[in-house]
Amino acid sequence: MGITKTEHFTDEQNELAILTKALGHPARIAIIQYLIKVESCICGDIVNELPLAQPTISQHLKELKNAGLIKGNFEGNAICYCINEVGFDKIKGFFRHVNTYLDKRKNSCC
Amino acid sequence: MGITKTEHFTDEQNELAILTKALGHPARIAIIQYLIKVESCICGDIVNELPLAQPTISQHLKELKNAGLIKGNFEGNAICYCINEVGFDKIKGFFRHVNTYLDKRKNSCC
């Protein structure tokens, strides 16, 4: 069907899925890496950096923004984008949970 | 088009995207959480645990396995699934990078 049964899962599971899904595209990974490198930049900088058209970049930025992984504010007639710690803080707990588990589990089980 | 231009991105970016995309569904988050809780289990246990049909679970397990996030081995006529540290180790570096950056960045920039 192409439709996810979100109503059957917990809010936490749905939220984590939204966040990881937002990261689940090489262009969006590249955008995050670039923002970490330059601290902040405008959309046009990313368009110059990545091999995608401006509307496509704009769409990817929107998805990252909706997920809470980046934020953007007007600066003159451009929009200054940077990493939003809110989204990454939410993911942090999940991976800490996984890593704590894996560190405790000495040898792989099966 | 629905087709990702993977050839224009680095191997690292594509690999991270594959891993995070594999986590980008509430059912697959739920499977990971369940595997951490019970250490290891067979497919049928997950079918009983989640509100999805057996073929759907099987498909989600396949995606997690392909990404390197879980592994499964025959145990009798069933298959024992558990967390695969390989995939999570690959993701770890990326989030460490992000968190190091965010810890250094005192106040949000824009």
Add this chain to the structure above:
DNA sequence: AATATGTATCGTAATATTGCAATATAAATA
């Protein structure tokens, strides 16, 4: 106000994902 610059939205085509019924396959057991 007219123009320029930067970004978002619309519309659309191509492809991918999600979900499940039906069915196939694999291993254990009677």
Add this chain to the structure above:
DNA sequence: TATTTATATTGCAATATTACGATACATATT
């Protein structure tokens, strides 16, 4: 070997994603 149990695969319908040209919109600048 027939049956049971457990899982994977196939095929399909519904929906979502990706990408971009065309265009709209918002803010500066002249």
